[in-house]
Each structure stands twice: as structure tokens, then as C-alpha cells.
Amino acid sequence: MMSESILQKDHPRILIPELCKLFFTNGWVTGTGGGISIKYNNQIFIAPSGVQKERMEPDDIFVQDMNGADIEVPPYEKNLSKSQCTPIFMCSYIERNAGAVIHIHSPELVKLCLLNPENELRISGLEMIKGIYNEEKGRFYDNDEEVIIPIIENSKYERDLVDTFQLALMKYPSTSAVVVRNHGMYVWGSDWKSAKTQCECYEYVFNIMVFKKINNL
Numbered sequence: 001m002m003s004e005s006i007l008q009k010d011h012p013r014i015l016i017p018e019l020c021k022l023f024f025t026n027g028w029v030t031g032t033g034g035g036i037s038i039k040y041n042n043q044i045f046i047a048p049s050g051v052q053k054e055r056m057e058p059d060d061i062f063v064q065d066m067n068g069a070d071i072e073v074p075p076y077e078k079n080l081s082k083s084q085c086t087p088i089f090m091c092s093y094i095e096r097n098a099g100a101v102i103h104i105h106s107p108e109l110v111k112l113c114l115l116n117p118e119n120e121l122r123i124s125g126l127e128m129i130k131g132i133y134n135e136e137k138g139r140f141y142d143n144d145e146e147v148i149i150p151i152i153e154n155s156k157y158e159r160d161l162v163d164t165f166q167l168a169l170m171k172y173p174s175t176s177a178v179v180v181r182n183h184g185m186y187v188w189g190s191d192w193k194s195a196k197t198q199c200e201c202y203e204y205v206f207n208i209m210v211f212k213k214i215n216n217l
């Protein structure tokens, strides 16, 4: 159960529902898909599974430690289970020391996957690239640098993505995002602000890539 206290506006129990509402209006977390997890005081806050992500309440959120042990769970009568994305969220926390991880189901990204059968996406020459963090170099990209984002194949269950997700992290040490073909994307950052703004930059860039592809530019 949730501990009794007045929550600050930047507490994950407030932020997760607030951000998911915003992501819903972006078309990123419709139909129960997508979600977000935030690390706070070394505790991992995770949204419930299979719910309308834009209608979550503060006490719907699960809290676990870095080993996966539950710290707080939603009230029993709400009959909620933890997001199926939890293994991928944990992989980002463990392998990349993330402070937050966002999962979006962006239609723009699925269109781009359909136009691009390769195992990666490459883009350069856009101003918004400067909002994407190069994890290997420990700085943001310059607009004339090339950003390379891995694409992994989708699977029936989210938990079955873990092995290929981990391989992509090893093969692409610069990346702060992994695309799941015809499904969506995981983006992480050192905190929720970084994950959110990078997600916005990736989405912007993907939109332009679709335009370039369909117009042969």
C-alpha cells in the first residue's frame, strides 16, 4: 500500500499519471500501450499493466527495489499487476544507469519501420538531434553528427525482448533508445526530464525521416 504523505508535484506517483496523460495526447500511449517508469530515491516506480495509461491514479503505481522486490503495491481491490515492460525498464536501469524509461507506441515510428527494413535507423543534419544524448561520449549530439538507433524485432511478450534489447545496448553504446519493430520504442535518460525531452526529439526526427522516405529526399 501507498505510504501516507502529501506528495510533491515531482514525486513519481504524481508525475507518472501526469506524463502519461500528456503522452496520450501525443498519441504515444493509446489503447493501454506504452508507459513510463521513474527511479526515485533508489526505488523504481512502475505503472500497472493493461490499463488506460491516461487515467492512472497515484496509488495505482507499483514500487520495487533494484532487485525487483516489491516495496509498495496498489490496493488489493484494484486488482492490478505490474507493467509487462518491467524487465526492459530494469534492463535500462541496470545496464545504462537510467533515471527514467519511457515506452511509446508511436504510429509515426511504426510507419518508419515499414519504410525501413534495416536493423537500425540513421539520421543527421537536423537541429533537433542536438536534444539527443550520446551515451558513449557523455554529451549531446551536434546537428551534423549521425545518430544511429537500433531496431530489434518484436515478440509476442514484452519479457521476450530482453535478450535482443541487451544485445542492442552492447552493440550501440551511444544510443539512448531502442526501437521495437512495428511496435514502438524505449527511451531512457538520467532523469524523467531527460527521458521526456529526448523522446520528443526522437519523435520529431522520426516524423522527418518518414517525410524524407516517402518523398525520396
Ligand SMILES: CSC[C@@H](O)[C@@H](O)C(=O)COP(=O)(O)O
Pocket: 031, 032, 033, 034, 035, 047, 048, 049, 050, 051, 082, 083, 084, 085, 103, 158
Ligand atoms: C496494446 S497492448 C500493449 C502491451 O502489450 C505492451 O506492448 C505495452 O506497451 C504495455 O504493456 P503494459 O503491461 O500495459 O504496461
Ligand SMILES: [Zn+2]
Pocket: 033, 034, 103, 105, 183, 184
Ligand atoms: Zn509496448
